[in-house]
Amino acid sequence: MTKDYNKVSVLIVGAGPAGLASAIQLKVLKPEIDVCVIDKAPGLGNHNLSGAVLEVQALNRLLDSAVPDWQDSEAARDVLARKVHEDNVMFFLGKKLAFNIFFIIKLAKIFRLSVGQMIHKGDYIVSISKLTKWLGRLAKELGAEVLTGFAAEDIILAPLDRSNVGHKASDSEKYLTGLDESTDKATGVKLVDQGLDKEGDKQPNFVEGEIINADFILLAEGCDGLLTEKFIEKAKLQRQSPQLYSVGVKEIIKVSSEQYKKFGDTRVVHAMGYPLWTPVIGPGMFGGGIMYPAGDEHIAVGMIVGADWKYCDFNPQDALTNFKNHRFVKKFIEGGEVVETGAKMIPEGGYYAVPRDAETGSIGKGSVMILGDSAGFVNMLKIKGLHSAIDSGIQAAKAIAENLNNPEAAASRYTELIGQSNVAGEMASAKNFRQTVAKFGPLQGMPLSVLASLLPKFKTEYDYEAMTIAPYRLKPNQEYDKDTFTAMAATEHREEQPSHLTILDSDICRTRCTPQFGSPCITFCPAGVYETVHDEVKPANPSNCLHCKTCQRKCPFDNIRWTVPEGGGGPRYKQM
Ligand code: SF4
Ligand code: SF4
Numbered sequence: 157m158t159k160d161y162n163k164v165s166v167l168i169v170g171a172g173p174a175g176l177a178s179a180i181q182l183k184v185l186k187p188e189i190d191v192c193v194i195d196k197a198p199g200l201g202n203h204n205l206s207g208a209v210l211e212v213q214a215l216n217r218l219l220d221s222a223v224p225d226w227q228d229s230e231a232a233r234d235v236l237a238r239k240v241h242e243d244n245v246m247f248f249l250g251k252k253l254a255f256n257i258f259f260i261i262k263l264a265k266i267f268r269l270s271v272g273q274m275i276h277k278g279d280y281i282v283s284i285s286k287l288t289k290w291l292g293r294l295a296k297e298l299g300a301e302v303l304t305g306f307a308a309e310d311i312i313l314a315p316l317d318r319s320n321v322g323h324k325a326s327d328s329e330k331y332l333t334g335l336d337e338s339t340d341k342a343t344g345v346k347l348v349d350q351g352l353d354k355e356g357d358k359q360p361n362f363v364e365g366e367i368i369n370a371d372f373i374l375l376a377e378g379c380d381g382l383l384t385e386k387f388i389e390k391a392k393l394q395r396q397s398p399q400l401y402s403v404g405v406k407e408i409i410k411v412s413s414e415q416y417k418k419f420g421d422t423r424v425v426h427a428m429g430y431p432l433w434t435p436v437i438g439p440g441m442f443g444g445g446i447m448y449p450a451g452d453e454h455i456a457v458g459m460i461v462g463a464d465w466k467y468c469d470f471n472p473q474d475a476l477t478n479f480k481n482h483r484f485v486k487k488f489i490e491g492g493e494v495v496e497t498g499a500k501m502i503p504e505g506g507y508y509a510v511p512r513d514a515e516t517g518s519i520g521k522g523s524v525m526i527l528g529d530s531a532g533f534v535n536m537l538k539i540k541g542l543h544s545a546i547d548s549g550i551q552a553a554k555a556i557a558e559n560l561n562n563p564e565a566a567a568s569r570y571t572e573l574i575g576q577s578n579v580a581g582e583m584a585s586a587k588n589f590r591q592t593v594a595k596f597g598p599l600q601g602m603p604l605s606v607l608a609s610l611l612p613k614f615k616t617e618y619d620y621e622a623m624t625i626a627p628y629r630l631k632p633n634q635e636y637d638k639d640t641f642t643a644m645a646a647t648e649h650r651e652e653q654p655s656h657l658t659i660l661d662s663d664i665c666r667t668r669c670t671p672q673f674g675s676p677c678i679t680f681c682p683a684g685v686y687e688t689v690h691d692e693v694k695p696a697n698p699s700n701c702l703h704c705k706t707c708q709r710k711c712p713f714d715n716i717r718w719t720v721p722e723g724g725g726g727p728r729y730k731q732m
Contacts, residue, residue, distance in 0.1 A: 167370035171195035174528030175376030177549030183298035196307035201285035397508035406458035431478035520567035623712035649725035657695035
């Protein structure tokens with residue numbers, strides 16, 4: 157591909173459930189148009205991590221329209237092998253006591269309270285890595301081009317921001333930035349340069365990142381996408397409330413057949429309370445633990461923690477350790493072998509954090525649409541977003557199909573379709589939930605959240621602003637083994653490339669953060685990327701990075717920037 161001719165009708169950035177659902181739906185609606193999906197992961201599903209419990213309706217609709225008898229296929233039987241029959245919502249009181257409070261959720265459902273949504277019975281326990289692989293294969297079979305190992309670093313948007321340039325754009329500037337001053341539209345994306353050394357100098361194998369031009373661009377990068385956030389800034393989209401995040405760390409553990417049998421093949425466990433909050437002693441963090449069967453005598457165990465935690469020495473992996481040591485959990489996994497690990501952020505801000513065009517309210521602008529987790533389509537009451545990701549992909553495809561000759565109308569049509577879809581209902585039903593808990597803390601906020609959608613929108617701060625000097629009082633005795641965690645995530649990057657992690661001002665680390673907070677990035681990074689080297693905090697091991705982006709959102713001085721490394725780097729999840 158050369159720059160001048162590198163042009164597709166629809167470019168989808170991100171081969172996750174949202175992007176691939178779009179590709180599949182587009183190929184059903186308009187088989188004649190060219191659809192290209194790019195993803196930075198080395199292979200399909202390698203960068204996808206989720207709980208994951210899937211509400212299957214949107215997937216059914218998508219595949220019913222695309223593939224005859226898809227339910228009979230081996231892949232469908234494999235991905236959708238486990239339907240939830242037993243639903244536990246546990247409250248952990250201290251290290252030993254566990255109460256199943258599922259009856260409260262059932263009561264809430266009877267009284268039509270929003271918390272009643274936490275019922276998962278009838279949904280499917282899936283591996284998002286496998287689901288993604290399957291959807292990618294289907295998209296390819298339908299004629300979409302699905303390219304992995306292609307990392308995009310920028311979205312090209314016209315018109316040029318004059319405040320940064322101070323003169324009229326020259327022809328070469330227009331070429332380089334893909335400017336089209338007359339139309340105010342995004343014209344393409346720029347891929348990452350390959351073959352630079354650590355200092356950024358070109359090596360003999362240097363290949364300049366190509367520009368892929370497209371009539372339509374779908375941003376489906378998942379949580380905190382690089383291009384999505386750049387686009388939000390360049391196109392001046394706005395959120396009513398800052399996006400809030402949580403950090404999820406997950407392990408897949410091979411257990412004995414007795415343990416697996418005891419746990420069950422169709423049971424999901426969601427636990428709140430210890431070690432994130434307890435009624436009397438705190439520590440008062442939003443989130444909880446999860447346990448799902450992962451098939452073949454494997455159990456997935458995870459911990460999700462709201463990134464507005466205030467403890468400067470806290471690491472979500474410590475909470476995971478405490479969770480695994482709780483008597484209820486331990487009996488199912490003790491003696492087991494961790495075979496895969498991973499970490500990821502989840503966008504939790506919900507309704508008020510969806511980025512929109514200030515004038516039109518569109519979730520995107522012109523021919524660019526924002527999908528799935530990139531838009532923040534996650535319902536934290538259900539702790540689910542996969543179905544909305546797929547649904548948003550379907551709606552984006554419909555919007556494009558209706559506007560092939562008028563790309564500039566696509567984002568507004570997409571937004572209308574989202575408004576008529578289940579996605580809008582989901583977002584509305586959980587509106588203000590996370591803001592209420594952020595405002596009042598889990599102890600008061602969780603009960604109050606029953607009324608969240610009726611309450612006024614609470615002003616929330618960015619997650620990084622919540623950090624204090626307080627210590628996490630439930631720090632486990634054993635240090636979490638980050639080396640093994642990273643090894644089990646199978647993360648790899650070409651060592652001789654510029655670091656994709658930047659500390660903006662190392663003086664801030666030295667003079668403010670280290671004395672005040674003790675350099676939290678060293679503690680909370682799940683992969684041990686940050687270290688003190690010669691008295692200076694540095695991203696010393698960027699090749700360990702799991703692409704979770706926690707550091708970018710939790711450095712208390714907002715002093716870290718995450719960009720994409722060369723395509724093909726990062727974790728290699730198989731069963732997440
Ligand atoms: Fe602190 Fe951020 Fe510097 Fe790390 S990068 S030491 S968290 S200011
Ligand atoms: Fe996550 Fe940042 Fe650590 Fe990479 S360096 S694993 S993005 S916290």
